[in-house]
Amino acid sequence: MTTTPTFHELADRALAARNAAAYGHDALITCDRVVRIFSADGVEVQALQGLDLLVRKGELMALVGASGSGKSTLMNILAGLDRPTAGAARVADHDLVTMSAKERLAYRRTTVGFVWQQTSRNLLPYLTAAQNVALPLQLAGTRGGRRARADRAKELLDLLDVAECRDRRPHQMSGGQQQRVALAVALANDPAVLLADEPTGELDSHTAEQVFAAFRTANEELGTTIVIVTHDQSVASEVRRTVAIRDGRTSTEVLRHSEVDSATGQENLVAREYAMLDRAGRLQLPAEYTRALGMRDRVALELEPDHIAVRPDDTRNDDAARNDDAARNDREG
Numbered sequence: 591m592t593t594t595p596t597f598h599e600l601a602d603r604a605l606a607a608r609n610a611a612a613y614g615h616d617a618l619i620t621c622d623r624v625v626r627i628f629s630a631d632g633v634e635v636q637a638l639q640g641l642d643l644l645v646r647k648g649e650l651m652a653l654v655g656a657s658g659s660g661k662s663t664l665m666n667i668l669a670g671l672d673r674p675t676a677g678a679a680r681v682a683d684h685d686l687v688t689m690s691a692k693e694r695l696a697y698r699r700t701t702v703g704f705v706w707q708q709t710s711r712n713l714l715p716y717l718t719a720a721q722n723v724a725l726p727l728q729l730a731g732t733r734g735g736r737r738a739r740a741d742r743a744k745e746l747l748d749l750l751d752v753a754e755c756r757d758r759r760p761h762q763m764s765g766g767q768q769q770r771v772a773l774a775v776a777l778a779n780d781p782a783v784l785l786a787d788e789p790t791g792e793l794d795s796h797t798a799e800q801v802f803a804a805f806r807t808a809n810e811e812l813g814t815t816i817v818i819v820t821h822d823q824s825v826a827s828e829v830r831r832t833v834a835i836r837d838g839r840t841s842t843e844v845l846r847h848s849e850v851d852s853a854t855g856q857e858n859l860v861a862r863e864y865a866m867l868d869r870a871g872r873l874q875l876p877a878e879y880t881r882a883l884g885m886r887d888r889v890a891l892e893l894e895p896d897h898i899a900v901r902p903d904d905t906r907n908d909d910a911a912r913n914d915d916a917a918r919n920d921r922e923g
């Protein structure tokens with residue numbers, strides 16, 4: 591039985607709704623039901639299908655997804671190179687949907703830094719490492735002149751362990767060194783967010799580890815928030831938080847933290863998987879879980895005091911038995 595709320599209850603509810611914090615109010619990156627549709631030759635492709643994502647200040651996280659899941663589309667939106675078709679996207683208080691062309695340019699120069707997969711896209715071939723790092727400072731009109739820019743370049747190249755490359759041009763460096771210098775370039779203007787698209791895609795695993803160490807250093811020493819996009823699942827072990835993208839939506843996420851074993855005193859990394867719950871209450875279950883239990887179309891739910899149980903649909907067996915009976919009757923009749 592439902593009871594009609596009193597006027598005071600309605601007033602309290604309205605006040606609570608007004609005071610409720612907006613989605614992602616305390617996040618540095620907020621994607622709220624982001625949709626991106628491409629139209630090519632009259633065919634529409636929904637690259638992002640209502641993607642939700644929150645990234646807090648100071649995080650180092652990875653977005654992992656298969657080819658075509660929408661990673662690059664999301665990256666281009668966060669980088670200010672593309673706009674969502676619908677939904678909201680904010681980075682460090684910049685509204686990526688309504689930003690003007692002028693604001694977009696300033697945003698790309700000072701708020702975000704990028705490291706792309708292709709080393710050639712990150713560095714100018716005719717400049718040395720130090721000159722490459724100094725260039726974004728010059729473009730942003732940073733005060734202090736040539737001397738200050740050279741000092742900043744030295745500081746970043748030292749920090750990322752590529753001091754020896756200072757006077758070398760990109761072709762005189764290894765792939766891993768080029769990516770670490772690219773990271774220094776991306777950090778030059780002290781961006782609020784650093785975006786990296788498959789930054790180790792062209793590197794062997796040993797070199798990739800060194801590049802990841804440089805990302806961790808940037809995150810820990812400079813406090814830069816870093817989002818790394820990759821299709822490589824092994825990257826997941828390099829960061830504390832991995833969010834999976836599937837079919838243009840964030841699906842599951844894995845958080846890792848260290849726990850000290852009280853018996854042995856040994857520190858272990860513990861990983862736990864979570865599913866995203868959107869504001870409509872929709873939950874995407876990992877395909878391998880649903881497949882393992884033969885779940886499809888419908889599942890049985892039970893609310894328990896501290897959890898919700900999701901079980902295979904127990905009426906399916908009854909339905910199947912009924913269908914078998916009907917088939918048998920048809921045959922016999």
Ligand SMILES: Nc1ncnc2c1ncn2[C@@H]1O[C@H](COP(=O)(O)OP(=O)(O)OP(=O)(O)O)[C@@H](O)[C@H]1O
Binds near residue numbers: 655
């Ligand atoms: N400019 C475009 N025009 C038409 N379709 C596009 C465009 N860009 C991306 N798509 C489509 O959108 C979907 C998502 O593409 P996206 O490049 O974001 O995926 P991805 O996860 O980055 O893949 P990959 O790892 O292969 O780069 C794909 O189906 C792709 O074909």
